[in-house]
Amino acid sequence: MKALVIGNGGREHALAWKLLQSPQVSEVVCIPGNGGTATLAGCRNLALNPSDFEGIARVALVNNLSLVVVGPEQPLADGIVDALQAEGLAVFGPSQAGAQIEASKAWAKDLMAAAGIPTAAAATFTEAAPAIAYVEAQGAPIVVKADGLAAGKGVTVAQSVEEAKAAIAAAFGGQFGAAGQRLVIEEYLTGQEASVLAVTDGLTIRPLVPAQDHKPIGEGDTGPNTGGMGAYAPTPVVPPELLDRVQTTILEPAIAALRDRGIDYRGVLYAGLMITPDGTPKVVEFNCRFGDPETQVILPLLETPLDDILLACIEQRLEDLPPIEWKAQAAACVVAAAAGYPGSHEKGMTISGLEAATEAGAVVFHGGTQFKGGQVLAYGGRVLGVTALGDSFGAALQRAYGAIAAIEFDGIYYRKDIGYRVRDWGQ
Numbered sequence: 023m024k025a026l027v028i029g030n031g032g033r034e035h036a037l038a039w040k041l042l043q044s045p046q047v048s049e050v051v052c053i054p055g056n057g058g059t060a061t062l063a064g065c066r067n068l069a070l071n072p073s074d075f076e077g078i079a080r081v082a083l084v085n086n087l088s089l090v091v092v093g094p095e096q097p098l099a100d101g102i103v104d105a106l107q108a109e110g111l112a113v114f115g116p117s118q119a120g121a122q123i124e125a126s127k128a129w130a131k132d133l134m135a136a137a138g139i140p141t142a143a144a145a146t147f148t149e150a151a152p153a154i155a156y157v158e159a160q161g162a163p164i165v166v167k168a169d170g171l172a173a174g175k176g177v178t179v180a181q182s183v184e185e186a187k188a189a190i191a192a193a194f195g196g197q198f199g200a201a202g203q204r205l206v207i208e209e210y211l212t213g214q215e216a217s218v219l220a221v222t223d224g225l226t227i228r229p230l231v232p233a234q235d236h237k238p239i240g241e242g243d244t245g246p247n248t249g250g251m252g253a254y255a256p257t258p259v260v261p262p263e264l265l266d267r268v269q270t271t272i273l274e275p276a277i278a279a280l281r282d283r284g285i286d287y288r289g290v291l292y293a294g295l296m297i298t299p300d301g302t303p304k305v306v307e308f309n310c311r312f313g314d315p316e317t318q319v320i321l322p323l324l325e326t327p328l329d330d331i332l333l334a335c336i337e338q339r340l341e342d343l344p345p346i347e348w349k350a351q352a353a354a355c356v357v358a359a360a361a362g363y364p365g366s367h368e369k370g371m372t373i374s375g376l377e378a379a380t381e382a383g384a385v386v387f388h389g390g391t392q393f394k395g396g397q398v399l400a401y402g403g404r405v406l407g408v409t410a411l412g413d414s415f416g417a418a419l420q421r422a423y424g425a426i427a428a429i430e431f432d433g434i435y436y437r438k439d440i441g442y443r444v445r446d447w448g449q
Contacts, residue, residue, distance in 0.1 A: 029093030032389035032407040033314035044327040057398040058388025075105035099125035120287040124310040137279035144208035163210040170201030174249040213298040223340040232260035233316040252440030255319040319353035354418040355409040361433030363403035375429040384425030415444040
């Protein structure tokens with residue numbers, strides 16, 4: 023079997039890497055891919071735009087690519103699955119209607135309310151004045167979210183009313199384009215955030231190992247949010263009994279609510295959760311795709327062939343799939359970013375030390391890289407994700423940090439405290 027992976031980030035490198043471990047998969051094509059997929063044995067890149075649905079369908083049909091996996095949220099929100107399915111292709115990912123669960127936070131809030139899914143109280147606004155009045159009435163801290171897709175950067179956790187007002191002004195002033203012309207303002211939840219990614223065929227839904235990531239740029243989880251500066255799994259903040267509760271109070275009601283709306287949702291349903299101090303899981307947001315960097319710690323732990331899981335979802339036979347098997351280890355990922363990220367940053371820096379990092383026991387997933395002239399160059403904000411396994415979180419983190427120390431490019435930045443919560447647990 024040949025597979026096609028859409029996207030160019032660390033998540034897509036991890037998907038291609040894992041698919042190629044399956045005895046059934048002979049080749050993976052990435053559109054457009056990155057420097058990591060360009061140098062991955064059994065993988066090749068094609069320079070197409072992920073928004074060129076017609077061109078992608080033609081490539082898939084001509085090359086006999088029998089499984090298509092869509093990585094990023096934007097093509098899903100734009101309807102890539104509908105377009106490729108219309109050409110008879112087997113595609114893992116929700117339809118455009120299903121992708122609204124991430125593409126519109128207001129739509130997702132309505133769905134959660136209808137399904138009785140625990141989440142933060144919220145209100146939706148399309149004008150600044152009533153939004154400011156709401157914030158003044160509610161007080162701070164409070165959370166201001168762009169309704170649409172903003173590459174993980176459309177959320178402000180405002181510690182003061184003035185900070186919330188500034189976020190409202192920036193969004194309506196065009197900071198996030200059309201995505202910020204409607205805002206969801208919600209109560210501030212306390213606790214620990216966790217990511218539960220689940221696979222579903224629209225009828226059955228199965229959670230993967232729970233993960234935690236670090237979104238803020240600065241150590242101690244300070245500073246502006248990014249797409250994620252590191253992750254680890256399986257997180258002890260979601261033990262098996264709590265995962266069962268997430269299954270029955272969040273995942274299954276969400277799929278049922280989607281069906282009630284006539285949506286046949288097949289793909290990943292990613293619940294971004296807040297585990298409150300009393301142990302209640304509440305939904306911060308839903309995503310319609312694999313997480314990044316969570317995928318870089320979840321897939322290395324996966325024993326079941328990935329293509330078996332994805333095809334079971336596409337063909338609506340997930341209920342009949344044997345239990346998903348996992349390594350009895352811990353995984354940790356540390357992201358190496360370009361100086362200036364999540365703001366403007368330099369591009370085109372030569373990366374060295376990749377082989378040494380691999381020899382140190384890590385898997386290096388490429389995010390924002392390109393392969394040119396025999397060299398790997400940094401082009402994105404989040405350049406690399408250095409992932410390692412260990413028999414404990416401490417061992418996995420030590421290996422990941424030992425490997426990332428071997429990597430160099432001008433302006434490299436990474437947090438030194440990834441996993442501090444589990445390291446504090448002595449695990």
